[in-house]
Structure formats: structure tokens, C-alpha cells
Amino acid sequence: MANDADLTGHDAAPEMCADPSSAAAAPQPPKHSARRALTKITRGTYLKEAALKNLFLLCAFVAVAGVALIFIFVGIKGWPIFGKVGIFDFLGGATWFPTKGHFGILPLIINSLLAMTGALVLGGPLAVGTAVFLSEVASPRARALVRPAVELLAGIPSVVYGFFGLVLLRPIIADLFGGLGFGLLTVWLILAVMIVPTIATLTEDALNSVPEGIREASYSMGATKWQTIWRVLLPAAKIGIIDAIILGMGRAIGETMAVVMVAGNASVIPADVLKPFLTLTTVIVMDMPYASGDHRTALFGVAIILFVISMIFVAAIRVISRFGKRVG
Template sequence: MNSTDTQRPETASRPKRELALVSRSTYLKERALQYLFFACAFLAVVTVVLIFAFTMLQAAPVFTDIGLANFFSLDWAPTEGRFGILSLAAGSALVTAGALVLGVPLGVGTAVYLTEIASARVRAIISPAVDLLAGIPSIIYGFFGMVIIRPFVAEISGGLGFGALTAWLVLAIMIVPTITTLTIDALRSIPMGIREAGFAMGATKWQVIYKVVLPAARFGIVDAIVLGMGRAIGETMAVLMVVGNAPVIPDSVASPISTLTSQIALDMSYSSGLHRTALFGMGVVLFIISASLVGIVRMLSKKRKG
């Protein structure tokens, strides 16, 4: 037997000895970190469940004492025992729809420009400005809408300037950062080879953008729009300051209205009894709407991956 054969078992067992050098304390630390991260994720799930359970518990008298017929009616007059939220829901839908009509083209257009057209120098100026819009407190948007936009709307409409039109302009600005950022991520996920294939076939830059890149990123853009919709539906302070807070079906887009979120913020400080219950019922409705939007985004993400 030569020396090579005698050394082979020692060489084969060396990886096992090296693996055994991992100390027990290191192993315990890694396990502890694993459990810690799991606890953080589990806490997020538990928090959502507890919030929904608490809100549902507080809103339970809507089914027993108020009644669904009264709750889903048009007349909101808590002092007279009428708790209809349909006019408020209509106000939320009107405000959100108008904000999307104005904000989606602006947000997607900004994302396309920054991703496909702008030079590095221009991108370095515009991108921080868009990010800054996301960091501005909503109360500042409300002040801007009330002091700058409302007088302009009042001048062109002949009214006070409070209403859906003013809220549209304010919310459109507020949802631009969300839509722009997520659309940029969707556009950047498209491989450069797809663009080069379009150019190789003789397409111009604009043809590649709207016939190749945008269709390829459509699922990501829809995700951005849905999340922007959630941002518009859930906005409270800015909307509270510019809509006029009149819980009625408006005559025009320049007439005062109220939304679910603004009415909750307006009434919660002094409400009691069934009035407070109805406000929690609005919270349940908003929670269901938000959960539905998240579900839509998840479905679209799975479809895109599939």
C-alpha cells in the first residue's frame, strides 16, 4: 500500500471536521434570528387580524340595531337616527375616480419619461422631486388645496370652491409618486433585449415605447394604478379640508360633498352610541375595499409570474 492510499481517508473526512467547527453558540444565534424574523412576520399578520376583529366588533350593532337597509341608504343624519352611508360612499367613489383620471396619465407619463427618454442629468433632478412629493404630509396638501386651488375653482365655477373638483386636483398630485415609482419598477423589469428587437425591426423610439414596452409592463402598471387608487380612497386630512363635508349627492363636481374617510374624521371626536357604531361600520367598508384592492394586486402578480 502506497502513501497516497493511506492519506485518502483523512482527506475525505476533512470537510466533516470543518463543518463540525461551527460553534454551538453560532448555531443558537442563527436559530434565534430565524425565530425573531418569523415573530416579526407573524406579528404583522396578527395585527391585521386584530384590527379587523376590533373594528367588526365595534360595528356589530350595524346589523342588529341600525339595520342594513338604514345603513346602506342615502340619508346621513345621525342626530335624527338616519345613518345612510351611500352618499358618502358615492363621494369617495367620485373623488377617487376623478383623481385617477387626472393622476394616472401624469404618473405613467412621468415614469415613461424618466425611464425611456430623460437624460441622466434631467433624471437626477426630476426623480428626487417625485420622491419628495411622497414625503410631504397630507395636511400640507390640504393647505395647498384650500389656499391655492380652491380660489381658482371658485372663480371658474362661481361657487365656494369646495367639492370634488378641488379634491381631484389635490389627490391627483398626491397619488403621482405612488404610480410613478411602481411604474418605473415595472418598466425597468422589461429586458433591454425587447427594446433592441423593436429597434432592429425598424420601429422608432415612440413606437417601441407604446407598442412594445408599455404592453410588456401592463401588469406592473395596473398594480401601480390599483395601489394609487387605494391611496386616494384612504386619504383623509387633505380631502377633509377641500370637499366641503356635505353628506349629500352633489349637483355638480364643484358642489360640496363628503367622503367616508372625511366623515369619520369629522364625527369621531364627539360621536357616541349608534352614531359611533355607524362610523366603525364605515371603517369596515373601507377595510374591505382596501383588502379587495390588495387582493387584486396579488392576483395580477400571480398572473404575471404565471
């Protein structure tokens, strides 16, 4: 019944508007007297809203345009090398000797993956352990000390890491294991520390976003702190931790400055972890100043490969997160 009454009320409204003079003159029916017409949006508000919306759109556009421009530029500059050498010989060729016309980047790809994997094996557990400490174990005071320290690690310029590696770590490794100290071992140690803040910060976020009720549930079942961390919290934060590790991988494989200073830069797959080696990133730094012609094009080709690796990492994170949402 009440609905019917409302409907009639609505039907009547347009008629009243159609004749404004009579509507203004005639007193409103008493049941409407307490109601007030809704204020119309002002032109100023409308323009401000529209302007802000477009401002933010512009910001987003600049970011996208930046990526697109780099991709196009690198693509145009590097693409010809695939035609010249052939994409399989470029990716699969075992010799990188550009001044002699050998443009095989397989050793560089393998070296980059070796550097990344070792850094991950050393730095990943260190970072996840740090995150568990910060999120689950540390007293507020310890947390106040450790967290800024970890964040500071992220803020140190990579050239400083490289310098540290070169003058401090390299001689120690040379003394302990022989050789010059340029090689995978030194790079692993440096990169392991460099990826800690990326992985630790994101893992800590993932652990903090696990609902408190889940911790309580575990403790209330007679689980120890260790059991709660190992059996409930880490599995619950799994997706976030995997994302963190992939971002750490991206950081490790993309790192250039610190690596170039301690890697020794020989364009071969190293025979052991103490021998010099060259990676996808460091080859660009080393060769770009003097490269010309096909050599230069090949370096842009390497940049394309790095770009593709980044895209694979980003895609992996997206796929994993979506998968996690479906399961969770």
C-alpha cells in the same frame, strides 16, 4: 464501477465509527488520506441561527398582529350597526343624518368612488407619463432632477396638500367657476397630484424590469422610440402598471386629511363638481369627536367598509399578478 466502489466505501464508514479506538489507532487507507472530516456545527452557531430566525418571525408576526388587532377592534366596535340598521339599509340607504337616526352610507360610498375615479383619470396618465419619461426618455441629468422631485411629492404630509388646496387652489376654482371652491373638482386636483408618486414610482420599476433585449429588438426592427414605448414596453409592463394604479386607487380612496380640508363636507351626493361633499374617510374625521351611541357605532361600521375596500384592492393585485405570471 466507480459508483460501486463509492458505495462500499460508505458501507465501511459506520463500522469504523462503531469502534473509535481502532479507527484512531489504525492508519487511514492511503486513498482517504487527503480527505478531512466535515466540521460539526457548533452550538453557538446553531443558537445564533435559531435566534435570528425567531427574531424575523417575530417582526413578521407583529405586522400581522397589528392588522388583525385593528380588524378585530374595528369589527367589534362597528358590527352592531349592521344588526341595528340592517346591512342593506346601511350600505344602500340614501340618507346619512345620524343625529336623526338615518344611517345610510350610500352617498358616502359614491362620493368616495367619485373622488377616487376623478383623481385616477387625472393623475393616472400624469403618473404613467412621468414614469415613461424617467425610464425611457429623460437624460441622466433630467432624471436626477425629476426623480427626487417625484419622491418628494410622496413625502409631503397630506395636511400640507390640504392646506395648499384650501388657500391656493380653492380660491382659484371659486373665481373661475363660482361657488366657494369646496367640491369634487378641487379634491380631484389635489388627489391627482398625491397619487402621482405611488403610481409613477411603481410604473417606473415595472418599465425598468422589462429586459433591455426587448428594447433593442424593437429598435432593431425599425421602431421609433414612441412605437417601442407604446407597442412593446407598456404592454410588457402592463401587470406592474395595473398594480401601481390599484395602489394609487387605495391611496386616493383612503386619503382623509387633504380631502376633508377642501371637500366642504356635506353628506349628500353632490349635484355638480363644485358642491361640497362628504366621503367614507372624511365622515369619520368630522363626526368622531362628538359622535356617541349608534352614531359612533356607525362610524366604526364605515371603517369596516374601508377595510373591506382595502382588502379588495390587495386581493385584486394578488390575483392580477398571479394571472400575469401564468400568461407571461
